[in-house]
Amino acid sequence: MINLEKRLRAFAETGKSLCRIAHSLSTNQIPEDFSEAENRMHMQALDASNMNPWFTRPNVAHAIASIGEMLDQEKLSKWVEGYPQLKNSPRSPKQIAVVMAGNIPLVGFHDFLCSSLSGHSVLGKLSSQDKVLPVALAQLLIEKEPGFSSRIAFSEGPIKGFDAIIATGSNNSARYFEYYFGKYPNIIRKNRTSVAILDGTEDVIILEKLGADIFTHFGLGCRNVSKILLPKGFDPAGLLNSWQKWQQITDNHKYYNNYDYFKAVYLINRTPFFDSGYVLLKESADLSSPVAVLHYQTYESSTELMRNLESESENIQCVVSQMDLPINFRVPPGKSQTPELWDYADRIDTMDFLLQLGN
Numbered sequence: 201m202i203n204l205e206k207r208l209r210a211f212a213e214t215g216k217s218l219c220r221i222a223h224s225l226s227t228n229q230i231p232e233d234f235s236e237a238e239n240r241m242h243m244q245a246l247d248a249s250n251m252n253p254w255f256t257r258p259n260v261a262h263a264i265a266s267i268g269e270m271l272d273q274e275k276l277s278k279w280v281e282g283y284p285q286l287k288n289s290p291r292s293p294k295q296i297a298v299v300m301a302g303n304i305p306l307v308g309f310h311d312f313l314c315s316s317l318s319g320h321s322v323l324g325k326l327s328s329q330d331k332v333l334p335v336a337l338a339q340l341l342i343e344k345e346p347g348f349s350s351r352i353a354f355s356e357g358p359i360k361g362f363d364a365i366i367a368t369g370s371n372n373s374a375r376y377f378e379y380y381f382g383k384y385p386n387i388i389r390k391n392r393t394s395v396a397i398l399d400g401t402e403d404v405i406i407l408e409k410l411g412a413d414i415f416t417h418f419g420l421g422c423r424n425v426s427k428i429l430l431p432k433g434f435d436p437a438g439l440l441n442s443w444q445k446w447q448q449i450t451d452n453h454k455y456y457n458n459y460d461y462f463k464a465v466y467l468i469n470r471t472p473f474f475d476s477g478y479v480l481l482k483e484s485a486d487l488s489s490p491v492a493v494l495h496y497q498t499y500e501s502s503t504e505l506m507r508n509l510e511s512e513s514e515n516i517q518c519v520v521s522q523m524d525l526p527i528n529f530r531v532p533p534g535k536s537q538t539p540e541l542w543d544y545a546d547r548i549d550t551m552d553f554l555l556q557l558g559n
Contacts, residue, residue: 201289202347207317208276210345215271217340221245222265225257237343241336248305252329253454255305259417260333263305266538267337271313279541280317285555290319294557297359299367299377300334302327304417308334310539311366311550316341318554321351325359364557366550387553389546393426393488394536397505397521400431402533406522407442409534413520414479415446416537418455419491422517422545423536426488427495429505436483436496440476447478459492487515517545 202210217238224230224242234242245264248255280286296315300308308324312334315322326334335354342348359365364385367377374390381388396410413425430436450456462480466473474481484495499505509519509527519530529547531539544550 201319202345202351203289204280204286204317204319206345206347207319208273208280210341210348211271211313211317212273212276213344214337214341215268215273217241217344218264218268218271218337222261222268225261225264235343237336237340241333241340244332244336248330248333251331252302253452254303254418254420255330256452260305262416262537263307267306267309269538270541275541282542283551283555286318286551290555290557294320294363295323295361296320296554296557297323297325297362297365297367297381299325299359299365299369300327300330301368302329304421305330306333306337307421308368309337310541310545311368312338313541314550314554315366316348316352318551320554320557322353323359323362324352324354326354364554368545385553385557387546387548387550389548391488392422392515392517392546394423394518394520395487395509395516396425396428396533397519397523397525398428398430398434399521399523400434402522404442406533407439408445409532410520411443411446412534413536414494415443415449418449418452419489419494421537423539425494425520425536427484427486427497429508430496430498432498432500434498436481437474440474440479440481443476443479447476450478455492458490462490462493487512518543 220231221238221242225245230239230242245260246257248260249257298308298311298315307330312322312324324334338352342352362384365381366387367381368389369377371390374388377388396413410425417424419426450459459478459480463475466480466482471482480493482493482495483497485497486495489495499508509516516529518536519525519527520533520536521530522532
């Protein structure tokens with residue numbers, strides 16, 4: 201059994217390695233002192249876009265760097281302070297099946313982290329869209345603490361022999377998960393998206409930061425902003441000038457195909473929209489928007505705004521805003537794609553769920 205101190209140390213050391221790997225991807229320079237596992241993950245990261253065109257080198261580097269920063273020693277220590285029962289190993293360790301999505305690189309890492317750190321064993325089921333990066337990260341962790349080697353496995357076929365399951369997917373796959381795995385203790389996540397709220401006082405810097413919340417990972421993540429809520433009278437076209445640094449996003453052929461397709465559809469249907477040349481801004485009551493499209497809607501009062509947020513809370517992952525809103529899932533502009541350890545998906549405390557299983 202690996203005690204908590206060793207588990208924490210292993211993840212903290214893994215975080216340092218991930219930061220080094222992200223830097224090597226950004227600079228295209230591999231340090232001579234890279235370990236075997238660090239070098240392997242660097243090479244897998246370079247090759248990721250060949251398997252999934254959405255996984256560009258900058259996006260993979262961003263995902264790896266975000267996890268590396270998340271695993272800071274002080275942050276880990278602060279996080280586990282909220283779970284005093286972690287100091288004792290589970291009396292009855294369980295096998296936790298973790299079904300990972302593949303919409304953005306390493307999107308299932310936090311579930312993997314919670315399952316491993318809580319003292320349980322992990323049985324990972326990988327998405328066909330992200331088959332190598334989670335394995336490379338697990339090998340990096342095992343290099344730091346070999347005791348994890350017997351507690352982490354990945355299944356190529358149907359998953360079986362587990363005690364509880366954490367599964368993330370679309371609304372359709374969630375129905376499948378609930379049908380087949382509903383008899384097990386579970387966390388089953390469905391589609392969510394994120395929104396931004398402006399009050400009209402945002403300066404150029406804030407609006408530029410908002411671009412990262414919209415365009416990082418091509419807008420494919422549940423923490424990506426797909427809709428902006430604007431005060432009545434706000435000129436939405438003015439927003440497009442704030443995001444010029446992202447105009448090269450159309451160099452990705454899959455993104456450009458979406459942009460070109462929806463532009464043609466809107467033109468044919470005479471649907472009003474604003475066009476920046478790399479994103480289409482369209483008024484809509486819908487929360488979710490297609491890739492290369494950003495929805496917007498106006499509000500007249502804070503009362504109306506909060507009423508709309510409450511009615512859609514089950515479909516919103518986080519709210520990006522500088523406003524002081526009475527909600528616990530608000531993040532400042534520019535931070536939606538760098539969640540902290542305690543920013544649980546769907547606001548479900550994964551660690552608490554796992555700790556209850558083993559006692």
